[in-house]
Amino acid sequence: MDNNFNIKDKVCVITGGSGVLGGEVAAYLLKQKAKVVILGSNQERLDAKLAILSAIEPNNVIGYVCSVIEENEVKETSKKILEKWGCIDVLINAAGGNMPGATISEDKTIFDLELADFDKVSNLNLKGTLIPSLVFGKHMAKQGKGVILNYSSMAVYQAITRVIGYSSSKAAVTNLTQWMAMEFAIKFGDKLRVNAIAPGFFVAQQNSKLLLNTDGSYTSRGQKIINNTPMGRFGKAEELNGAIHWLISDASSFVTGAIVPVDGGFSSFSGV
Numbered sequence: 001m002d003n004n005f006n007i008k009d010k011v012c013v014i015t016g017g018s019g020v021l022g023g024e025v026a027a028y029l030l031k032q033k034a035k036v037v038i039l040g041s042n043q044e045r046l047d048a049k050l051a052i053l054s055a056i057e058p059n060n061v062i063g064y065v066c067s068v069i070e071e072n073e074v075k076e077t078s079k080k081i082l083e084k085w086g087c088i089d090v091l092i093n094a095a096g097g098n099m100p101g102a103t104i105s106e107d108k109t110i111f112d113l114e115l116a117d118f119d120k121v122s123n124l125n126l127k128g129t130l131i132p133s134l135v136f137g138k139h140m141a142k143q144g145k146g147v148i149l150n151y152s153s154m155a156v157y158q159a160i161t162r163v164i165g166y167s168s169s170k171a172a173v174t175n176l177t178q179w180m181a182m183e184f185a186i187k188f189g190d191k192l193r194v195n196a197i198a199p200g201f202f203v204a205q206q207n208s209k210l211l212l213n214t215d216g217s218y219t220s221r222g223q224k225i226i227n228n229t230p231m232g233r234f235g236k237a238e239e240l241n242g243a244i245h246w247l248i249s250d251a252s253s254f255v256t257g258a259i260v261p262v263d264g265g266f267s268s269f270s271g272v
């Protein structure tokens with residue numbers, strides 16, 4: 001019987017692959033014998049991650065500095081990948097994040113929001129998902145198959161204090177996922193799929209100061225999140241791998257437009 005979870009030799013592009021969650025899935029996919037391309041905006045972080053990933057499977061991983069909000073850079077990078085490996089099977093849009101000006105700290109109100117930072121965060125999360133989806137998606141449409149996986153968030157379903165720019169742009173990523181799933185399936189057939197995961201709370205570069213004190217104990221915000229997570233802990237980056245593997249493989253061939261929570265029960269818990 002065919003193993004429809006088999007992703008050996010699939011060319012998987014991971015934006016934000018130098019980050020915590022993107023880097024973790026890159027390592028996992030290499031162990032599944034996939035070919036992995038990581039994209040990051042910072043050369044040093046990219047090189048450091050490539051060194052770690054090359055130790056797993058040196059011939060199956062490459063990386064490029066490429067900003068996901070610069071269409072020309074993404075187009076140039078897609079050419080290089082095609083020259084190297086001839087096709088692109090999977091796009092994982094893990095680049096994303098937040099910045100202080102687009103958040104409302106406890107001593108401020110919404111009227112202190114810095115619109116320039118709000119724009120930057122919106123741009124990174126929404127257009128930084130849209131642009132690679134258009135560039136790599138066009139290639140997938142030509143080849144008649146391909147899978148896109150986006151990163152939504154728990155900040156989408158219910159309002160979470162402070163993170164206004166992040167939440168609204170991740171809500172847009174959820175809608176974009178559904179919209180592109182519809183568009184691809186109707187216009188290009190059932191072999192092109194677009195889904196998202198909605199991670200709960202995982203400690204990463206962008207949020208570690210919000211969740212943990214320097215001694216590793218929970219901040220008061222971190223503690224509130226733990227209290228609202230039935231499993232009573234933060235997620236470990238590797239706990240996203242199972243859902244991602246399923247969504248990018250033929251095992252989910254009739255799944256498109258889905259947003260899969262991986263959150264220790266956060267989204268289903270009333271808090272009572």
Ligand SMILES: NC(=O)c1ccc[n+]([C@@H]2O[C@H](COP(=O)([O-])OP(=O)(O)OC[C@H]3O[C@@H](n4cnc5c(N)ncnc54)[C@H](O)[C@@H]3O)[C@@H](O)[C@H]2O)c1
Pocket residue numbers: 015016017018019020021022039040041042045066067068069093094095096097124128151152153154198199200201202203204205206207
């Ligand atoms: N950590 C969590 O709890 C959590 C929860 C829900 C969703 N997410 C989402 O998961 C994704 C991965 O986040 P993470 O936690 O690994 O964060 P991270 O900060 O460790 O990684 C994000 C990566 O994106 C890269 N990046 C930033 N701007 C870029 C650009 N213009 N072009 C290319 N790359 C760029 C950064 O260099 C970094 O490597 C993000 O979209 C994030 O919003 C994270």
